[in-house]
Amino acid sequence: MESINHAVYENEDLSEMAFDEALLVSCKFIRCSFKGANMEGLETQRCLFEDCNLQGAKLNSSVHRESSFTNCQFTYTNLFNSEFHECKMLGSSFHETNLFGIKIVRGDWSYTNLKGCMLKEMDFSGTNLAHADLSHANLEKAIFREANLNHCQLHQSNIKGADLR
Numbered sequence: 001m002e003s004i005n006h007a008v009y010e011n012e013d014l015s016e017m018a019f020d021e022a023l024l025v026s027c028k029f030i031r032c033s034f035k036g037a038n039m040e041g042l043e044t045q046r047c048l049f050e051d052c053n054l055q056g057a058k059l060n061s062s063v064h065r066e067s068s069f070t071n072c073q074f075t076y077t078n079l080f081n082s083e084f085h086e087c088k089m090l091g092s093s094f095h096e097t098n099l100f101g102i103k104i105v106r107g108d109w110s111y112t113n114l115k116g117c118m119l120k121e122m123d124f125s126g127t128n129l130a131h132a133d134l135s136h137a138n139l140e141k142a143i144f145r146e147a148n149l150n151h152c153q154l155h156q157s158n159i160k161g162a163d164l165r
Helices: none
Strands: 003-005 008-010 023-025 028-030 043-045 048-050 063-065 068-070 083-085 103-105
Parallel strands (some): 003 023, 008 028, 023 043, 028 048, 043 063, 063 083, 083 103
């Protein structure tokens, strides 16, 4: 596994760079494009992605620990079977994103756009979802134990069987 440590990228097109099976530690990506990039099996630790475009990227089976994805676009991105441990996703958008099998362990998902997403049976326990847009989402049997849902948009969401304790 290739390891990249403390690298800083700003305003760069990284869509052709091979990030599959890579380990990124304490790296910064500011206003970078990862459109269509192959990032399968990527691992990040304490990385910062700010205002990045991940449209159509393949991030399936990726694992992210204490990383920050602020104001990022995940439109049409494949996050199948990905894990986010204590990550900050503030203001990111997940329009038409494959979130099947995603694992979220706490973290800050406030102000995220998850409108219309399939989030059935997802576990959001201890996650901050304040001001998140979950309208039209399928949240059937989702778990929100001790999650922060203050000012969360749930308009026309399916919350049948959801645990809102």
